[in-house]
Amino acid sequence: MLTAAGSAIETGVAQPALLAKWRRRRRVERTAAVVLPLGVGAVCALLWQMGAAARTGGSVLLPTFTDFVGAVVRVLASVRFWHALWTSESALLLGFAIAVAAGIPLGLYVGRHRTVDGLVSGYLDIAVVTPTAVFMPLVIVVLGPTFWARVAVIAIFGLPFVVVPTRTGSATVPGALVSMTRSYCGSSGAVWREVVLPASVPAIFNGLRQGLAHALTGMVIIELTFLAVGIGRLIQDAQAKFDAASVFAVTFLIVAQGVAMMALLQRAQDGLSGQWRARS
Amino acid sequence: MLTPGSRRRLLPRGPLALQALGLVVGLALWELIGALHLISWFPSLHAVLGRVGELAAQGKLQEPLVQSVTNLVVGYLVSVVAGIVIGTLMAVSKYVNFALRVYVDALMAAPSIMLVPVLYVLFGLSSFTLIAVIVLYASVFIMVNTRNAVAGASSALHDMARSFGAGPVAAFFWVTVRSAGPEILSGLRLGMGRAVKGMFNGELFIAVFGLAALDKSYEGAFDTTGILAVAVVVIVLAVVLSTIVEFANRRLNGWALSPS
Amino acid sequence: MSTDVAVRVSGLAKSFVRETRGRASVVPVLGDVTFEIARAEFVSIVGPSGCGKTSLLRSVAGLLDVDAGTIEVDGKAVTGPGRERAVVFQDFALLPWASSLDNVAFGLKLQGVGRAERRRRARAALEMVGLDGFADALPHELSGGMRQRVGIARALSVDPDVLLMDEPFGSLDEITRRSMQEELLRIWERDKKTVLFITHSVEEALFLSDRVLVMGGKPGRVVETLTPELPRPRTRSQESSEAFTSMRDKIWETLAC
Structure with a gap:
């Protein structure tokens, strides 16, 4: 002792x-x-x-760093920038919404059905490694140089990256949870509602983030290459006037916005899964 | 030799057969819709493949392809070296990680295509710009995967090596690097996909180089067959290159792909 | 017991800092642990999870720095891992990419033994644990019991003075576990190494050991020492002997309070 x-x-x-x-x-x-x-x-x-x-x-x-900072302030103060931003991002909003509305149900469904998954997995594998931009000219030829062409391009860019993580999520729902729900006589509707959906939430958020990143790429790439409107137009005009400082400034602002959006989604995901852990 | 072990390896053929079936059905549908002229602008598969053959026969495909692939290979190799070295340093040193983390995360989240105009300002109309775009696209993914792989490598194995008298350096190379291998290689595969995207998107922006320039010229002519022909070439290129990296992965890391 | 001491641990203390919701607090894990192990003695440490058993073994292995106290092996102070000690890990710690033979030879390789020599010794060690037919198998092709045989062979192949075993059979099923215990004793009877064996199974500790140290409390320390004076070689029938059962009940009583 x-x-x-x-x-x-x-x-x-x-x-x-x-x-x-x-x-x-x-x-x-x-x-x-x-x-x-x-x-x-x-x-x-x-x-x-x-x-x-x-x-x-x-x-x-080549602008100096101070030129660049000045240009950021100037761009932020210009009406044209905000106008261009709205032009670009109204298409982003709609295109991404379409990608999400189609991609999440599709991903959840495919992940739960082995045969369907086998049939479409080839396309998903290809979609993930292929530069989606190869189909952009086709979209423009078909839909013309319109708002809807931009929306379509953005949706096509985002879609596979919403589907793939969501599918992984619903495919990896613990089998024990599904068996448990069935053992209490839960219907397949109950399995979906009570187990598959909640268990896939982190994966869905993952899909939202990846999808948004690619949708944003789609938005920028079509404006820079085929349809000079919105932000893309702003950058091309600045380039034509050899105003490199403005090119840098607009780039910086859009990149910063993209990073901020990703961070927000990540936070929402962390918050949600934190709550989830606390509840269980 | 057919041992029980090798027979078990035939099992993954199930999903693979389905995958092939899905692709064949899709291609058949494509041919059918195109051949019956169900959609006015939609060419049939054989017309598109015929165009690919035509382009190849006329020698119009080879030059852009060589241009694109050369940039791709150079850019990819630079990305691999930079990504692995910096990613490893970030995993090993807390302070290197602190210093670079914010920037790497930002590059992961940002649409890389945004930076193409900036690179264009810096490097002008040259293949250097295109290589820089590829590096920008690919290196960050390789870096992040390497960082996570090395940081997450089994500490139990590291302890084991130390208990048998390995110094920190020996334990790092014998055990940590080796057990990080599969994840590093999966980063290399992702990086290859990204590199192909960087290659094509960069070319599309500059519009005078490689496959994308060809693609763009068909858009002006409303030539959907030509557009799809280029798409087929790019898709095949992307799939072949990813498969090569995947194959290397299987050869080197078979142990990690089997259930333990 | 002879006075030849292989392992001497005195006044060992170790605390960790734990952070919960931004507040740091010190969690003492080991508080003043003192014991000795004689040469060729088989000593088990038994205790509930979280009593510091594994921290203790990691300290003796030289994998964990301690806050206070000393550890001596063969009369030399422990400052890090050393050749006179070899560890058998709970989760086997086998290199998943290497064959059984290469896994067994890994310790020898790290100690600078030449290729031919280490392959010869690794083969001998594999044979000793009854795995001669599985030299080329990868870990994932082996059952749990076989994997730990590889782990034991690896530790034996470097011919240590002291064998440190960290709940080596903890993740095996009961049936495999019992046969592994018998196997371990069979190997140990050949050239009696000094063994420090960590377990949370009271029966395992009694069946295997010359002496059982019971750990408990927070911070953990040795609360009881028992000497199961059962004749060797041990047999399963001894488990129903009066000496065995009374000692088992005594340990359970100690652990209950």
Whole structure:
């Protein structure tokens, strides 16, 4: 019993030191997590500034970092940018909505039926590795240079990437859960409602994120290559006027928007699955 | 030699046969719809394949194909090296990960095509721009997969190696890298898909190079047969290249594909 | 028991820092663990999950730094992994891409033994555990019991002074488990190595060991030491002997409080 008392005293002394050491390390890590990426960004901005400034004699094309920052402010303040953004993203909204409305049910269904899955898996495998842009000229020839052509391209870009993760999700629903529901005389409707759908939620969100990323690519690529409207038009006009700073600025803003949208979806997913875990 | 083991390996043929059946039915439907002129603009399969043959015979296909594939190979190799090295560093060092994580995640989330105009400003009308686009498309995926693979490699095996006297470096190369292999290779496969997309989308933007330039010229002429002919070539190219990487994966990592 | 001590652990303490919802707290796992193992002695440590058994074994293996206390093996302080110790892992820790033979030879390879020599020794070790026909099999082609035989062969092939076994049969079914226990004793009777055997099975500990240390409490420490004086070689019939059952009941009593 003496040893037990001794050990209590000993660990009692050791604990604050251990905790302090851990906290110190934690503080260093937290600082590094903020300072290091900012540092990398700052070094890149500096190199960019110096590189561009050194080249002013030869090339007027390359803007300096400060030109770029100025252009971001200018673009944000211009009515034209917001107009272009609406033109582009109204098509994105509709196209992505179509991809989601078609892709989620399709993915869930295919994942639960082995035969159907076998029949379509070849197409899905191909769709994932093929540049969807090869079909863009076809869409334009058929639908003309219209709003609907853009919507169709965006939907085609997004669709496979909504379907594939969703299908994986519904295909990997734990069999034990399905058996359990059946053992309580649950109908196949109940299996879908109570087990397959909730279990596929993380996978569906995965599909939403991947689908949105590709839909966004579709939106940009058609405007940059075949139908010069919206954001694509803005970039091409700036390019024609050798206004590289504006090209960089618009690019930056659209990229930032894309990253923000992905982060929002990720947060929604984390929140939802967190709730899910807490409930079970 | 037909051992029980090799017979078991024939089993995955089931879904494979279905997959083939699905594709054959799809191609037959394509031929039928096209041949019966059910949709005015939709050419039949044999017309499209005939066009591919014609283009090849006229030598119109070879030059753009060589141009595209050359850029692809160079860009892909650069991506593989950069992706694996940087991804491994990010997995091994917390601080490298802190420094680069934000940027890599942003590149993963952002539509890479957006950056093509910027690369065009930087490198102008050259195959260098196209290679840069391919690297941009492919390297990030390889990087992220490598990072996750190395970071998630079995710590139990690492402990085992250390308990038998391996130093940190030996344990890293003997065990960690090896057990990260399958996931790194699955990143390489994803990267190949991305590289083909980068190749085509980059060409489409610049519009004077490779297969995409050919594709674009048919759009101007409302030539749907030509457009689909190019699509067929690109799809076959994408599938063949992905299959090559997949094949390498199976050869090197058969152990990870079997149930354990 | 002879006074020749193989393993000496004294005053061992280890705590971990755990973070829950942003608040850090110290969780003491081992508090003042002290014991000795004589040369050629088979010692088991039995205790409930979370009592620090595995942390203790990892410390002795040199895979875990401790906060306080000392560990000596063969009179030398442990500061890291060493050749005189070999570990048998709970989840086997076999390289999934390597054959049984290469898995067994892996420890020898890391210790710089030449190719021909290590293949010879690995074959001998495989034979010892009864797997001579499975040298080329990959781990996923083997059953759980066979995989752990490979793990044991790997540890034996480097000819350690002390064998550290971390719940080696913990993930096997009861039937395989019992035959593996008998197999282990058969191998151990040949050249009696010093063994530190971690388990959560009271019967396993009693059946195998010269001495059983019962761990418990938070932080974990040795709360009871028992010496099952059953004659060797052990047989299953001893499990129904008075000595065995009374000792088993005593351990259960200790663990209950």
